[in-house]
Structures are given as C-alpha cells and as structure tokens.
Amino acid sequence: MVDIPEGTRAGPQEVVGRRTDEWSECLTLIAANQDRAAFTRFFRHFAPLIKAFALAGSSLSASVADELVQEVMIKVWQKAGGFNPEKAAASTWVYTIARNCRTDMFRRLQKFDTPLAEDDVFPEQESEEPFALLQGRRTQERVRELMATLPADQMQILAKVYMEGKSHAEAAAELDLPLGTVKSRVRLAIQKLQLQIDR
Amino acid sequence: MAKFHPELDLLTEHAAGNLPLAQAACVSVHMNYCDQCKRTSGQLQNLGAALFDNLHGEPVGDALLNSVLARLDDAPPLSYASASEWAAGRTPAILQRLMSGDLTDLVWKKITSTLRISYLKTGDPNFEFALYHIKAGGRIPEHTHRGSEMTLVLEGGFSDADGSYHQGDFLLRQPSDVHAPTAVQSEDCICLAVLDAPLKFTGWKYRWMNPFLQLNTG
Numbered sequence: 322m323v324d325i326p327e328g329t330r331a332g333p334q335e336v337v338g339r340r341t342d343e344w345s346e347c348l349t350l351i352a353a354n355q356d357r358a359a360f361t362r363f364f365r366h367f368a369p370l371i372k373a374f375a376l377a378g379s380s381l382s383a384s385v386a387d388e389l390v391q392e393v394m395i396k397v398w399q400k401a402g403g404f405n406p407e408k409a410a411a412s413t414w415v416y417t418i419a420r421n422c423r424t425d426m427f428r429r430l431q432k433f434d435t436p437l438a439e440d441d442v443f444p445e446q447e448s449e450e451p452f453a454l455l456q457g458r459r460t461q462e463r464v465r466e467l468m469a470t471l472p473a474d475q476m477q478i479l480a481k482v483y484m485e486g487k488s489h490a491e492a493a494a495e496l497d498l499p500l501g502t503v504k505s506r507v508r509l510a511i512q513k514l515q516l517q518i519d520r
Numbered sequence: 521m522a523k524f525h526p527e528l529d530l531l532t533e534h535a536a537g538n539l540p541l542a543q544a545a546c547v548s549v550h551m552n553y554c555d556q557c558k559r560t561s562g563q564l565q566n567l568g569a570a571l572f573d574n575l576h577g578e579p580v581g582d583a584l585l586n587s588v589l590a591r592l593d594d595a596p597p598l599s600y601a602s603a604s605e606w607a608a609g610r611t612p613a614i615l616q617r618l619m620s621g622d623l624t625d626l627v628w629k630k631i632t633s634t635l636r637i638s639y640l641k642t643g644d645p646n647f648e649f650a651l652y653h654i655k656a657g658g659r660i661p662e663h664t665h666r667g668s669e670m671t672l673v674l675e676g677g678f679s680d681a682d683g684s685y686h687q688g689d690f691l692l693r694q695p696s697d698v699h700a701p702t703a704v705q706s707e708d709c710i711c712l713a714v715l716d717a718p719l720k721f722t723g724w725k726y727r728w729m730n731p732f733l734q735l736n737t738g
Contacts, residue, residue, distance in 0.1 A: 352597070355592075355597070357589065357592070360589075360592070361585065361589070364585050364588065365585070368580040368584065368585070369577025369578050369579060369580050370572060370573070370575050370577050372577070372578040372579075372580050373575040373576060373577055373578045374572060374575060376578060377575070386578075387580075387584055390580060390584060390588075391584065391587065391588050391591070394588050395588060395591060395592070395595045398592055398595055398597070399595050399596070399597055399598045400597075400598055401597065402597055402598065402599065403598070410569065412569055412572060412573050413565065413566060413569035415572075416565070416568055416569040416572040416573075417565060417568075417569070419572070420536070420537045420568065421537070423537070424537045428541065428643075433541070433643045433644070433645075434643045434738070435541060435642055435643025435644070436617055436618060436620075436641070436642075436643070437541065437545065437614065437617065437618070437642060437643065439537065441545075441548075441613065441614045441617060442541075442544045442545060442548045442614065443548070444548075444613060444614075457562065457566070460563060460566055461566050461569070461570070464566050464567055464570045465570045465573065468570050468571075468574065479567070479571055480571060482532065482533070482536050482538065483536045483567070483568040483571045483572075484571055484572070484575065486536065486537065486538055487538065488533055488538050488539075489529055489532075489533060504529050507528075507529065507532055508528060508529075511528070511532075511564075511567070514567060516563040516564070516566070516567065517559075517563060518528065518560045518563060
C-alpha cells in the first residue's frame with residue numbers, strides 16, 4: 322500500500338465533472354452551517370472585487386464603496402441558501418447581488434422615493450430544465466475563456482457598460498464615438514463570446 | 521408567446537443594470553411573458569459576471585471584515601420556500617407591487633370615450649409609467665411622440681399601421697413615429713406605456729389638447 326501524503330489525495334480525476342470550486346463550496350458551507358470561516362475566505366476573495374465594482378466609474382466615494390461591500394457581503398450571508406451551484410458559478414451569483422445593491426444605492430443617493438428594489442426588477446428565476454442548466458454552466462465557462470481574446474476596443478466598451486454602469490449613449494459621449502459604433506462593438510463582442518442569443 | 525421583443529442593445533443595458541427604473545421595470549414585465557428574452561438576459565448577465573471576475577481588486581482592510589462579521593448575528597439567513605412569482609401569464613409581481621393590488625383596484629382617468637389611463641408611481645422622476653385601457657375596437661387618436669415610448673401589451677391586443685400586437689409584445693417608439701393604435705375588436709386592451717415626454721396628438725380633433733398634456737412622472 323502506498324502512503325499518500327495528506328493534502329494530495331484528491332487527484333484531478335475526482336475534480337472533473339463536479340462543480341466544486343472553492344467559492345461554491347464556501348457558499349454551501351455558509352448555507353448549511355452558517356460557517357464563519359468559510360464566509361471569511363469568501364470575503365477575502367470577493368470584497369476587493371465588490372469594492373472595485375463600486376468604484377468603477379468613480380461616482381461613489383470610498384466610504385460609500387465600503388458601505389456597498391458590507392451590504393453585499395451581508396446579503397451573501399443571508400441569501401447563501403438560495404445559491405444553486407448547478408445553475409451558476411459563485412461569482413455570477415455575487416455579481417448579480419452586487420449589481421442590484423449598487424443600483425439601489427445610486428437610487429438612494431438620488432433620493433428616489435420608490436416602492437421597488439432592484440431585486441423586484443430581477444426576480445429569482447424558477448429552477449430550469451437540466452439541459453438549460455448545463456448550457457448555462459458551459460456558457461459561463463466559455464465566456465471566461467473567450468474574454469481574453471476580445472480586442473481592446475470591445476473590452477473597453479463592455480467595461481464601461483457593465484462595470485462603470487454607463488448607458489451606450491453615455492459610453493459613446495465619453496469615448497467621442499458615434500452611438501452606432503458603440504452598439505456594434507457590443508454586438509461584435511457578444512458574437513465573439515459565442516453567447517447563445519436567438520434574434 | 522411574445523413576437524415583438526426589446527433589441528439586444530436594450531437587453532444589454534437592462535442586464536447591466538443601467539436602464540432608468542421605469543424602463544427597466546417595463547423590460548422585466550416583458551420577460552414575464554418571454555422565455556427567449558429571459559434566456560438572453562441570463563447570458564448577458566453571465567457576460568457581466570465574467571467582467572466582474574476580471575476586475576483588479578481594491579484593497580479591503582480587516583476592519584471592514586470585522587464590522588461585517590459583527591453584524592452577521594443580526595442578519596438571519598433568508599428562507600427560500602418558493603420562487604413561483606415569476607410564473608408566466610400571471611399579473612407580473614413587479615406590477616402587482618406598483619399597483620398595490622390587482623388590475624381591478626386601479627383608479628382610471630377617462631381621456632376619450634374609449635381610452636382610460638391609470639398612472640402608477642415608480643419613483644422615477646423622468647418617466648411616466650401608466651396603464652392604458654382601450655375599449656374593444658377603440659382607437660387612440662393619431663399621435664406622435666416628443667420622446668421615446670415603450671409599450672407592452674398586458675391583455676387583449678391592438679394594431680397600428682405597422683402590425684398587430686398581443687400579450688407580452690414589446691414596442692419601442694422613437695420621437696416622430698406617428699401612429700394611431702386600435703384595440704382588437706374581440707376584447708378590451710390593457711397596455712403598459714413608459715414615456716419620457718408627453719404624447720402629441722396630430723389630428724385636428726384632438727390637437728387642442730396638446731398644450732394640456734403633461735407627463736405624470738414619479
């Protein structure tokens with residue numbers, strides 16, 4: 322019998338086919354045991370990304386950005402039970418929470434008096450068919466791989482629209498480009514990332 | 521199933537969370553009736569998540585971590601019993617929230633013999649968000665738009681010179697598009713309309729109303 326040293330027992334073949342990345346596991350642990358150690362690991366990885374997302378477009382101050390980080394991470398703690406590792410990568414799930422919280426924060430800062438929260442605009446979707454689930458997961462993996470191949474001008478626009486929260490028209494004005502050019506770059510990027518869009 | 525959909529540009533801005541609240545709500549209501557756009561929106565959100573993953577993180581100190589940890593006891597986990605409010609066909613949850621009830625509880629304002637309007641409050645200061653009730657066979661006087669107009673059919677249907685529209689169909693009209701929508705003969709039509717400027721009637725019979733038309737925002 323060969324003595325396998327501690328820590329190396331999980332061979333690569335055990336990882337293949339399962340969705341057990343570290344962050345999905347953290348969320349599962351948080352949901353099951355309210356595991357603070359898992360939450361802390363999750364925080365150390367995602368809080369800096371959330372803060373960068375808050376500061377992108379530089380419309381929020383550093384203290385408001387910290388407030389957003391807290392708000393998003395507390396939602397992560399509260400909503401971990403709704404995370405379905407079959408359906409989404411942990412980072413996709415965190416992104417949607419961060420996006421909704423940021424939008425709500427913008428509206429609070431502008432003193433919107435509204436009965437709606439951004440969670441109403443993006444309600445939790447019903448569980449999907451297994452085929453759709455698999456497609457969704459494959460897409461998420463493929464998009465991450467293909468993103469590295471996008472030309473800089475397309476990446477720049479995507480960053481403005483998604484991370485800085487600019488409309489296509491605002492992005493066009495900032496970059497001094499015709500609106501049509503901005504729209505076509507977004508479309509080209511979507512094609513290049515092979516997003517399955519039937520229209 | 522809906523036949524008229526928001527353009528990809530609009531869905532992208534929606535998925536990125538960039539649309540004004542009133543317009544975002546209207547696009548979401550469309551998705552209540554349209555699996556195709558719901559899937560596309562999911563894909564476009566995957567794109568956002570990949571960009572989020574690619575960000576260069578900003579340093580976050582332990583003080584922030586500790587203050588979050590200290591708040592967790594007051595933040596009990598939420599339960600996830602059901603998520604069925606997204607079920608297709610029912611009055612969309614987002615509208616129920618804005619109406620604080622059902623279609624039958626609304627207060628309607630009579631505009632012409634066949635058109636009544638009920639204004640809903642979204643809190644968006646730049647857009648009017650209203651339900652239009654057109655009697656079966658009734659016609660909205662020919663008008664143009666001073667700004668953009670989103671329309672979504674909730675019940676019944678209507679047609680204009682460009683086509684006919686049924687439950688879930690989404691239309692975006694730009695300034696200067698002229699049309700005179702007519703409800704189908706068989707049933708009353710209820711649509712959602714989101715405007716950023718008042719309508720402008722073009723026919724002689726209703727033109728006198730133009731100076732009095734105001735946007736009911738907020």
